[in-house]
Amino acid sequence: MNTVVEKSGPYTHGGNSIQRTMFTVLAALVPATLFNLYLFGWPAIFLFAVTMAACVAFEAACVRIGDGSPASAIGNGSVLITGWLLALSLPPWAPWWVAVVASAFAVGIAKHAFGGLGQNLFNPAMVGRVVVLVSFPVQMTAFVPPKPLFSAGAPGFVEGLGVTFGRGVNLDGLSAASQLGFVKSELTRGVPAHQSVEHLPGLGELMWGFHPGSMGETAVPLLLLGGLFLMWRKVITWHIPVGMLGTLLLLGTVFSAIDPGRHADGLFHLISGASVLGAFFIATDYVTSPVSNGGRLAFGIGCGLLTWIIRTYAGYPEGFAFAILLMNAMAPLLDRAFRPRMFGRTLKGEPLPLGKFK
Amino acid sequence: MKLFPIMGGIHPEHRKDLTSEKAIVALPMPATLFLPLQQHIGEPAAPTVEAGYLVKKGELLARSDGAISAPIHAPTSGRIRAIAEITAPHPSGLPMPTIILESDGKDEWTDLPPPIDDPFAAPPQSIRDRVAECGIVGMGGATFPSAVKLGLGTQRKLEVLLLNGAECEPYLTCDDRLMREYADEVIDGARIMAHALGAPRVIVAIETNKPQAIEAMAKAAAATDNVAIAKVPARYPMGGERQLTQAVTGLETPARKLTADMGVVVHNVATARAVHDAVRLGRPLISRIVTVSGGAVPNPGNIEVPLGVKVSELLAFCGGADGAARFVSGGPMMGQPLPSLDVPVVKGSSGILALTRAETRESEPQPCIRCGSCIAACPCGLVPMQMAAFIRAEKMAEAVRIGVQDCVSCGSCTYVCPSHIPLVQYFRYAKGRLATQDRERRKNEQTKALVEARNARLERLAMARRDAAARARAPQPEAAQEAGRIAP
Numbered sequence: 001m002n003t004v005v006e007k008s009g010p011y012t013h014g015g016n017s018i019q020r021t022m023f024t025v026l027a028a029l030v031p032a033t034l035f036n037l038y039l040f041g042w043p044a045i046f047l048f049a050v051t052m053a054a055c056v057a058f059e060a061a062c063v064r065i066g067d068g069s070p071a072s073a074i075g076n077g078s079v080l081i082t083g084w085l086l087a088l089s090l091p092p093w094a095p096w097w098v099a100v101v102a103s104a105f106a107v108g109i110a111k112h113a114f115g116g117l118g119q120n121l122f123n124p125a126m127v128g129r130v131v132v133l134v135s136f137p138v139q140m141t142a143f144v145p146p147k148p149l150f151s152a153g154a155p156g157f158v159e160g161l162g163v164t165f166g167r168g169v170n171l172d173g174l175s176a177a178s179q180l181g182f183v184k185s186e187l188t189r190g191v192p193a194h195q196s197v198e199h200l201p202g203l204g205e206l207m208w209g210f211h212p213g214s215m216g217e218t219a220v221p222l223l224l225l226g227g228l229f230l231m232w233r234k235v236i237t238w239h240i241p242v243g244m245l246g247t248l249l250l251l252g253t254v255f256s257a258i259d260p261g262r263h264a265d266g267l268f269h270l271i272s273g274a275s276v277l278g279a280f281f282i283a284t285d286y287v288t289s290p291v292s293n294g295g296r297l298a299f300g301i302g303c304g305l306l307t308w309i310i311r312t313y314a315g316y317p318e319g320f321a322f323a324i325l326l327m328n329a330m331a332p333l334l335d336r337a338f339r340p341r342m343f344g345r346t347l348k349g350e351p352l353p354l355g356k357f358k
Numbered sequence: 359m360k361l362f363p364i365m366g367g368i369h370p371e372h373r374k375d376l377t378s379e380k381a382i383v384a385l386p387m388p389a390t391l392f393l394p395l396q397q398h399i400g401e402p403a404a405p406t407v408e409a410g411y412l413v414k415k416g417e418l419l420a421r422s423d424g425a426i427s428a429p430i431h432a433p434t435s436g437r438i439r440a441i442a443e444i445t446a447p448h449p450s451g452l453p454m455p456t457i458i459l460e461s462d463g464k465d466e467w468t469d470l471p472p473p474i475d476d477p478f479a480a481p482p483q484s485i486r487d488r489v490a491e492c493g494i495v496g497m498g499g500a501t502f503p504s505a506v507k508l509g510l511g512t513q514r515k516l517e518v519l520l521l522n523g524a525e526c527e528p529y530l531t532c533d534d535r536l537m538r539e540y541a542d543e544v545i546d547g548a549r550i551m552a553h554a555l556g557a558p559r560v561i562v563a564i565e566t567n568k569p570q571a572i573e574a575m576a577k578a579a580a581a582t583d584n585v586a587i588a589k590v591p592a593r594y595p596m597g598g599e600r601q602l603t604q605a606v607t608g609l610e611t612p613a614r615k616l617t618a619d620m621g622v623v624v625h626n627v628a629t630a631r632a633v634h635d636a637v638r639l640g641r642p643l644i645s646r647i648v649t650v651s652g653g654a655v656p657n658p659g660n661i662e663v664p665l666g667v668k669v670s671e672l673l674a675f676c677g678g679a680d681g682a683a684r685f686v687s688g689g690p691m692m693g694q695p696l697p698s699l700d701v702p703v704v705k706g707s708s709g710i711l712a713l714t715r716a717e718t719r720e721s722e723p724q725p726c727i728r729c730g731s732c733i734a735a736c737p738c739g740l741v742p743m744q745m746a747a748f749i750r751a752e753k754m755a756e757a758v759r760i761g762v763q764d765c766v767s768c769g770s771c772t773y774v775c776p777s778h779i780p781l782v783q784y785f786r787y788a789k790g791r792l793a794t795q796d797r798e799r800r801k802n803e804q805t806k807a808l809v810e811a812r813n814a815r816l817e818r819l820a821m822a823r824r825d826a827a828a829r830a831r832a833p834q835p836e837a838a839q840e841a842g843r844i845a846p
Contacts, residue, residue: 008449008783010769011711012370012528012690013719016776018727076724118725118777291730291743335744342739342761343365343600344613349761351613357517357621 018117021286022077024235028226029084029281035219039146040092042160044215048087050096050164054103055083062112078117082106085125085282088216089274089321090132093144096164098136102128122328123288126321133321143178143212178213180272180317183264192261214318216277227280239293241279243300244307245270251308263312275307278320288328295331295338302327359561359588362608364601366737367593368770370528370691372567373717376651377531380659382539385675387434387465391666392444392702393419393457398495399502400426405457411438414468416642419457422490428503428705429493431642432459433664435466447669447687447704451697459666470640477550477637482511485554485637492636493643493705498522498533498597498626499688501706504633507625510618511556517621519552520606521630523564523571524590524597527689530709532647533627535660537564537571541578544627545585547634552584555623560585562627563606567592594691595737595768599624613764628708648672648703654682654712663703669710670699679712683720686711690718691769724777732771732781738764742771746784754791762788 037045059079060070073079086106090099106128114120133140147154155163186196208219216223230236252266269275274282283289283303290299303323310319341347396402403420407413413432420430437460443453474480474488490505510516521544525533537544548560562579564572566589579585588606590596596605602624603617604610611617617624628646635641644665651658656677663672669687673679685696687707696710703710732742740761748757762785771781 007695007720007780008786009686009693009695010691010773010782011684011686011693011695011713011718011720012773013721013778014368014370014774015719016731016774017721017778018724018776021727021729021776078727116725118727286727286729289728291728291741292733293730296730335741339741339760340733340736340739342613342764343737344611344615344764345739351615352610354612354615355609355620357607357609 018076018078021235022081024233025081025230025281026077026084028229028235029088030226032216032219032222032226032277033084033088035222036088036092036215038149039210039218040144040215041147041149041154042157043155043163044092046160046164047090047092047094047096047099048215051087051090051099051103052080052083054100055079055086055107058103058107059112062108062116066112066116068116073117076117079107079111081285082111082124082128085216085277086128088277089125089129089214091140091143091213092215093142093163094139098132098139101135102132104128105131118287120287121331122325123282123285126282126324126328130321130325133316133318141178141181143181143214145212146210146218178211178217178272178317180311184311184317187262193264194256194260213272214274216274217272220271220276223276223280227276230280230284236280236284237293237296239296240284240289240300240303243297243302244279244283244304245275247301247304248275248308251305255312269308269311274318274320278303278307278324282320283324283327288324288331290331290334290338292335292338292340294340295334298334298338299327299331302330359586359606360608361588361590361605364593364596364605364737365739366735366770367595367601368735368773369592370594370773372528372592373651374529374531374534374567376529377649377658377660378534378568380531380535382535382647382660382662385661385663385667385672387461387463387664388667388671389461390439390668391433391459391461391664392668393430393433393459393666394444394446394702394704395420395430395455395457396446397430397501397665397704397706398428399500400424400428402455403427403430405441405455407438407441407457409438409440412436412462413438413459414466416470416644417468418642419459422493422503426503426506428495429491429642430457431493431644432468433644433666434459434461435464435468436461445698445701447694447696447701447707449695449697456702470642473640474637478553482508482554482556485550485633488636489554489633492632492641494629494632494636495643495705496626497628497632497646497705497708499692499706499708501704504625504629507623508551508554510616510623511554514618515621516555516557516618516623518559518561518607518623519548519555519557520602520617520622520624521548521560521562521627522597522599522602522624523562523568523575523627524602525568526565526592526594526597527691527693527709528594529651529711530649530689531651532649532660532708534568534571536628536631536647537568538574540631541571541574543634544630545575545578545582546638547630547632548625548627549582549585550637551625551630551633557621557623558584561588561606562586563588563590563596563602565590565592565596594770595766598737598766598768600766601737643705646703646705646707648707649709650676650711651709652679652682652686652712653714653717654679665705666702668699669696669701669703672703672710673699673712681714682712683715684711684713684718686713691773692767721778723779726777726779729776731774731776735770735774737768737770738766740765742781742785743779745788746779746781749784749788754788754795757788758792763792765789 063073106124110124110127248269249266252269255263256265306323307319401424404423405420439458444456446454494504495501600611686693
């Protein structure tokens, strides 16, 4: 009897799969997302559904063009994460076509034009967000204060449909700046940061997201919980989140101490904007971040640094998406620079000096 | 004992409980045995028998042929049927010259060499000679001739013999059972080996998932003054020579050096028992303990088998292997796929595994998602995903630059890869390609040197002719005469 030998060992496997990894990430996002959807009501639910559906549709189309199997491509869950994170990074009351355009760029251009799963240089969700942010600044900065489902003044099902799919509501009366945008615009009016921050809700409320902003800017404790869950499941390591949040905290604290009029403090940076979502769920995207732990730490620090610089000195109050795309471009360089030390060799690759057993 | 961390590594599902409580049983002597001339690293053995010879158990069938080689002995008494080409237990499935021995059913011993009465007083060379004569090779699977490795102390001062009882491969329990059931023999053999090496101490390293083996070995070691037990954590590939050395001594073997350069020599526990048998009883290596396991085997166990039994016969003894998706010789991590069940058990066969699809968990490879699991798992500090990417693009020089030649093929990266990418396969392919390139380069250099030598010779000849012709045209008669002698 002859057996088949077409492959070398090992002939056993740990059982991990792309699918398992991706669905663990999705599971970690569920609590915070449910809270977000509750907080922003029917329009947010519709926008979330539209974004997911659009991403899945574009994935299926692109895979079909490439003669792949759409079912298995969607089944591995990677496009679901893209859609999910993209939805969380949009203003909850944005119209449907913003989501569709963002999805087209995220999945079609950022992911599949670069070769599909595992080949993309830039984080697809962030490409999608940035494209619509620079193309449709009005829609992308029209934030509404949270109107939790079934609360007084919250749009009902039909009204919600109107917000997402209709000709849009006049947001002028409703909209407000996100807290980072608020601090920024107050600064341009000459109001020092430490004073404008006082007009914002307390840190506790900011943390839970009872303020205008993108969906994913809320429910910091739930996002943190999800992030810790991912670390516990060994899906991510601590290096990127700690590098990024640590840098933000450090820079915020130091510079607000030096010049409180110009700089918001560290804790404010941590819990506002997409800091926590980004640090745990977006920056840690495998494909677009470095592969070694040293590289990841450097990557996280870079994300924190650039986020802080853009938030503080550039025209966009929400710096995270730009920061991460810039750092994505750095990932291959960081991979080169932070290779692990080979066994029996120095970091430079020379043999170690000979030890002697005593 | 103070222990040290190792780089990377994984915690595979060990699946040792299938056989860990099965005591060693002897396989009934098969009617026919197949003994390949090469069961070790180095030169194949040279037959000393021919078809029709009658031999006794333990008699020499093929002698060691070269500095790195090992002899082969008859596992039972009987008649040599033939020396023929038989499929070798190697993934290539290529045939190899094999001595076929028909048992006469008497299992009669030949006159064995006398025991070495006090091996610790005997010159180390006599121990090495006995080990060489008895055909002992590294029984952990590497099959390097043990006598050669016991000579490492002749050029260096050795401090310790590290006896490898880690048995970190999943499924395998042959060393575990050996240590439980033959602890005294193993410790005695180890001390004899230490004497041959000139190493004053022995440390037996056993993974903590084998508490009974640790207990038995500690008991046996208590009667001696130079044997200690190190309980190393269960972490694959702890049993790798360099990993084990690092875990026990804290010393990281520099690239291109041997552990022996640091005063440490590693031998397997089963080798120690074989040395005991050779020195104390004069017995050559003619049998070994094999773990027969896997989900497809109804009665898995640890079987003491004569070398040369066909795998199919051994599996039949354990109830067959219906429904197996893979047959492996050795452990599932570093073992070799079996090209056929018609191949014999050899000196390095630590396990015969018949694995079901549920156990192998084979799956179509998916794209790399750069998760970095392979980097965290690599005990050699390499970047497997990147090496594989270079090899896919046939960029061998780049793959070498980032260390593909330092890969020990332990399989940890492939085990953890969520995309089921056969990383080890890429690395084996690259190493094969590089070896071929190296051979070709050397061949080209040789050819070039030969061509250059020939051209130079022809040039010299042509020059001589020209000179002769010039002289011939010249009016001196002596020169013309001389040219006449050279020209034809």
